[in-house]
Amino acid sequence: MTYRAQLDRLHAAGTYRQRHPVTSAQGPEITYRGKVVVNLSSNNYLGLAHHPKVIEAAKTMLSSAGLGAGAARLICGNHEVFETLEARLATFKGTESALLFGSGYTANLGLLQALAEDGTVYCDRLNHASLIDGARLSGASLRTYPHRDNNQLNRRLRRTEGPVLVATDGVFSMDGDLAPLRELADLCTRHSATLLVDDAHGTGVLADDGSGSVHLAGLNSTQVPVQMGTLGKALGGYGAFVAGSADLIDYLVNRARSFIFTTALPPAIAAGALAALEIVMSDEGQQRREALQSNRTYLANGLKALGWNVPDCNTPILPLLVGDTTQAAALSERLLESGILAAAVRPPTVPEGTSRLRVTVMCDHTHAHLDKALAAIDKPPRPSGG
């Protein structure tokens, strides 16, 4: 089939994707498709992407180090700021060591490829695509288990021989719910499996100190030996990291192909991330998390009052389940006309029949922003065709 014919099929299915221009910073308001709208689609939960201290730190590094790192870390691209940031990330996550990667997607590819070898990888069915892709590319046998279903996983683990890696999102990116990490950690201990938690959406946001879903669940780096986090969401920048034992990190330096065979992050990005991390770890970070939580509660209560079924977990991701792909896209377009950006998420990002608007809150949304959104969102649409 030609590219055009395949694209026509995507159009017909309502799953055609396109890029739209953004001409402002990622604030609570954003200029999107030429229009200033309330931004309910950003992962910049703590508003750090446009924080003056973060911008200043990146600018200063940009002036001294220039734009690019010039080479891979293992050649001559290992600017000292990377190691400073890694040491702070390890402290933040309560691990011996940490290692930066170019993005969350490449971190997961490298992790799975390096750690899974020829064993078995178990993935929650709603894990982020990068974990699934990493498992597929690793050469290990990939098995999925029903979402958050530890009983099923337990049954399957009993029948599995050889090395096992269990990989899960800490916060599920499209549903905003939490993985049952305590039970997963127990299961992994019982079955001698390694637990990998991708905390892309918990890092900076969850637990009193913002360190994420592992700490929120009362677990430590022995129970969860492999923790991944991103710098591109609550930390407001770009890139990702793995935190764990010194041996794990040393092993990844030597084995993770997506670490070895790629140019290092721009040093200015690392300097910006370091400034963002210092804010996350400070009283200001605590205040930003409290404001985020309060906005989450405000929006969730408003949505519930309208009749939306919103999960009761304190993450900034609020899925508005519509079901039908075309209806979800139409709702998103209607909201945009009313000045609200709430992107529709469709298959294959989510399973068939579960298209939704993925609404996210930020700490610097005002009640006026959220009230405007609630007025535009209105009641859930009736299912089409019946």
Ligand SMILES: Cc1ncc(COP(=O)(O)O)c(C=O)c1O
């Ligand atoms: C759970 C999860 N893991 C990994 C990633 C990939 O991170 P990045 O955007 O840094 O590539 C994302 C991003 O959407 C995510 O939601």
